[in-house]
Amino acid sequence: MAEIRSPRAGESAGIARVESLAFNTEVPEAEVGLLGKMCAYEGDEVVATATVIDFDQWFGGSAMPCAGVASVAVLPEHRGRGVAGSLMRALLARERARGRLLSALYPANSGLYRSLGYEYCGLRPRLWAPLADLPPKPAGVEWPREMTPSDLPAVVACHAEWAAGHNGPLRPADPARWAQHVLAHRGEGVHQRTVVVPGERGVEGYASYFTTEAQGFGDYTLQCKHLVALTPAALGSLLAYFGRFTTAARQLSWFGPPSGGPAAFAMSTNGMSLGADLRRWMGRMLDVPGALAQRGYPRPPDGRPTELVLEVADPVFPENAGPWHVTVAEGRAQVVPAAQQPAGPGTGEPALPVGLLSAAFSGMATVQDLVALGALAPSGGLADALSRVFSGPLPWMPDFF
Numbered sequence: 001m002a003e004i005r006s007p008r009a010g011e012s013a014g015i016a017r018v019e020s021l022a023f024n025t026e027v028p029e030a031e032v033g034l035l036g037k038m039c040a041y042e043g044d045e046v047v048a049t050a051t052v053i054d055f056d057q058w059f060g061g062s063a064m065p066c067a068g069v070a071s072v073a074v075l076p077e078h079r080g081r082g083v084a085g086s087l088m089r090a091l092l093a094r095e096r097a098r099g100r101l102l103s104a105l106y107p108a109n110s111g112l113y114r115s116l117g118y119e120y121c122g123l124r125p126r127l128w129a130p131l132a133d134l135p136p137k138p139a140g141v142e143w144p145r146e147m148t149p150s151d152l153p154a155v156v157a158c159h160a161e162w163a164a165g166h167n168g169p170l171r172p173a174d175p176a177r178w179a180q181h182v183l184a185h186r187g188e189g190v191h192q193r194t195v196v197v198p199g200e201r202g203v204e205g206y207a208s209y210f211t212t213e214a215q216g217f218g219d220y221t222l223q224c225k226h227l228v229a230l231t232p233a234a235l236g237s238l239l240a241y242f243g244r245f246t247t248a249a250r251q252l253s254w255f256g257p258p259s260g261g262p263a264a265f266a267m268s269t270n271g272m273s274l275g276a277d278l279r280r281w282m283g284r285m286l287d288v289p290g291a292l293a294q295r296g297y298p299r300p301p302d303g304r305p306t307e308l309v310l311e312v313a314d315p316v317f318p319e320n321a322g323p324w325h326v327t328v329a330e331g332r333a334q335v336v337p338a339a340q341q342p343a344g345p346g347t348g349e350p351a352l353p354v355g356l357l358s359a360a361f362s363g364m365a366t367v368q369d370l371v372a373l374g375a376l377a378p379s380g381g382l383a384d385a386l387s388r389v390f391s392g393p394l395p396w397m398p399d400f401f
């Protein structure tokens with residue numbers, strides 16, 4: 001059995017080797033940071049590695065600590081023996097102990113992560129539309145300007161205000177990641193730029209984009225990762241700015257909610273030209289009572305609190321099992337062991353798998369989906385209660401890690 005631990009100084013070369021072989025690339029040793037890593041060893045040899053990136057992730061208007069898992073890699077000769085599973089279990093235990101309530105990742109292999117309690121919890125929709133569909137600049141609205149490093153705090157604040165209105169967006173805990181990853185598109189495109197729209201509230205919108213390789217003149221795409229606008233002026237300014245590329249570029253592409261978001265609503269499209277590509281990410285609640293208590297919840301029109309009793313089947317953390325008595329009122333939840341409360345909707349119902357519970361928590365799975373998958377009784381009080389607390393927009397994020 002391999003030893004599993006955090007790497008020590010001087011082990012970067014071994015980690016770079018494992019990552020390079022796993023992803024068929026050359027990872028320079030100098031670029032391997034040890035922060036957030038967990039590795040498996042046979043003797044002194046690194047045979048597997050995985051990395052955690054600290055994020056805040058928004059659900060129901062609340063930002064919650066999330067362990068983003070990236071670069072899970074096992075040396076080819078050591079695969080198929082449970083090394084990745086053991087490594088991930090150790091890594092998740094460390095992250096749960098650090099107070100990370102959630103975890104998210106882009107899976108290359110959903111079987112591995114499902115066995116660890118993950119489920120598909122959101123989308124990364126890439127949309128595109130012809131530049132001809134972009135609206136002209138509204139009168140009195142300024143053009144965007146190129147971002148400077150001193151704009152970063154205002155851009156981060158603009159992002160946070162925007163993210164609170166969606167389920168799923170992430171913000172890195174390390175501000176340095178903004179320049180290196182969030183607003184950069186490593187290895188992609190010809191020109192990479194970020195423009196901002198200043199306004200009374202600081203930065204009211206921004207777009208980070210790159211231009212793609214063109215097959216011929218007039219053929220390239222403007223690819224935005226973040227296209228964020230808090231005000232009609234910022235939206236109008238950014239869309240008109242991209243419209244100015246019409247003579248040389250073909251289309252605008254951006255990551256947005258499945259509806260296309262405000263950009264798509266503002267376009268004078270005939271409705272048939274909006275394309276979409278729905279990549280999925282996985283997630284799981286690491287700390288079920290903690291995550292339930294920190295999420296924000298929709299306020300039902302009748303204003304009545306919702307009570308439910310939840311039992312959870314978790315293959316990694318038995319401490320999540322419950323049963324938990326959950327009371328949701330005024331957009332917040334109180335979670336206590338059910339033994340301390342009278343019975344409620346859900347008492348005695350079968351335990352929900354933590355992955356599917358996480359998918360409902362994120363908004364990716366509806367309660368009807370859980371019923372159709374056999375995880376929830378159709379007529380039980382739990383189904384009604386979960387419908388009330390987890391109704392909300394489909395989760396998505398523009399970032400890849």
Ligand SMILES: CC(C)(COP(=O)(O)OP(=O)(O)OC[C@H]1O[C@@H](n2cnc3c(N)ncnc32)[C@H](O)[C@@H]1OP(=O)(O)O)[C@@H](O)C(=O)NCCC(=O)NCCS
Pocket residue numbers: 022023071072073074075078079080081082083084085086106107108109111112113115
């Ligand atoms: C994906 C990878 C990390 C798996 O490592 P591993 O040590 O072989 O995985 P494990 O032996 O711990 O497998 C655990 C479970 O994952 C699933 N699994 C692993 N590899 C799988 C595969 N290729 N196809 C389907 N399921 C797989 C199985 O459910 C397995 O359980 P089992 O042993 O009962 O069948 C490894 O193949 C690798 O490094 N691949 C290249 C890099 C990569 O794709 N990384 C993933 C990035 S998210």
